[in-house]
Amino acid sequence: QKEVEQNSGPLSVPEGAIASLNCTYSDRVSQSFFWYRQYSGKSPELIMSIYSNGDKEDGRFTAQLNKASQYVSLLIRDSQPSDSATYLCAVNPALTGGGADGLTFGKGTHLIIQP
Amino acid sequence: DAGITQSPRHKVTETGTPVTLRCHQTENHRYMYWYRQDPGHGLRLIHYSYGVKDTDKGEVSDGYSVSRSKTEDFLLTLESATSSQTSVYFCAISERGGEHNEQFFGPGTRLTVL
DSSP: OOOEEOOOOOEEEETTSOEEEEEEESOTTOOEEEEEEEOTTSOOEEEEEEOSSEEEEETTEEEEEETTTTEEEEEESSOOGGGOEEEEEEEEOOOSTTOOOOOEEOOOEEEEEEO | OOOEEEEOSEEEEOTTOOEEEEEEESSOOSEEEEEEEETTTEEEEEEEEEETTEEEEOTTOTTEEEEEEETTEEEEEESSOOGGGOEEEEEEEESOOSTTOOOEEOOOEEEEEO
16 A cells, blocks of 8 residues: 655744655655645645655755655745645655556645744 | 636535535646545545546545546535545646646535534
8 A cells, every 4th residue: 555654743943944844655666746735724735846866946945855765855944934834745656557546645744833 | 826616615414415516627637636635644535537537536435426527527426425424625636647747726625424
């Protein structure tokens, strides 16, 4: 069974610091990885996607992927109170037959940025 | 924001009644998905569609059926609602299938089955 694991938190980070969110996955042949942000009572919002080993930066966000270790992370620099949310890691499992399987999600990490 | 709407946004129903949730998109994306989100379980795939009249089951499809007669609409039906189907339901769309299938979510429907 494909699994995506995240620490549920809460992860508390002071304003202005770097928040580091981690995710591990079980399906070794997974190819695509996504980070979503979800505010309480709202829908998930895609903030980063990463497909190759290494780092991908977008503004204050950096996604890091290490397929050998089956590990993906999200760094948020200069954390702001508005970054307080639940962050969901999602993995596109290995495809069979060329279909469009849905994503496998972790349960999310609750991040709190303390002013 | 991706042009995705869901209706109704909130619904309370009774056990044994049929319920249909609608997802409507204006992006002309080929792929559409239904997920449910429950505390302690995260988001789980119910059904998905890879084109008009083309659908397949996801991880938690028992008790649910879907239909897609037009590109823009994807319907989720609970034939006979049970209390275990109380959840928040999200629709998602994707322009691509396979790898790189970034999915964008609708606002969700909160369903309560009494």
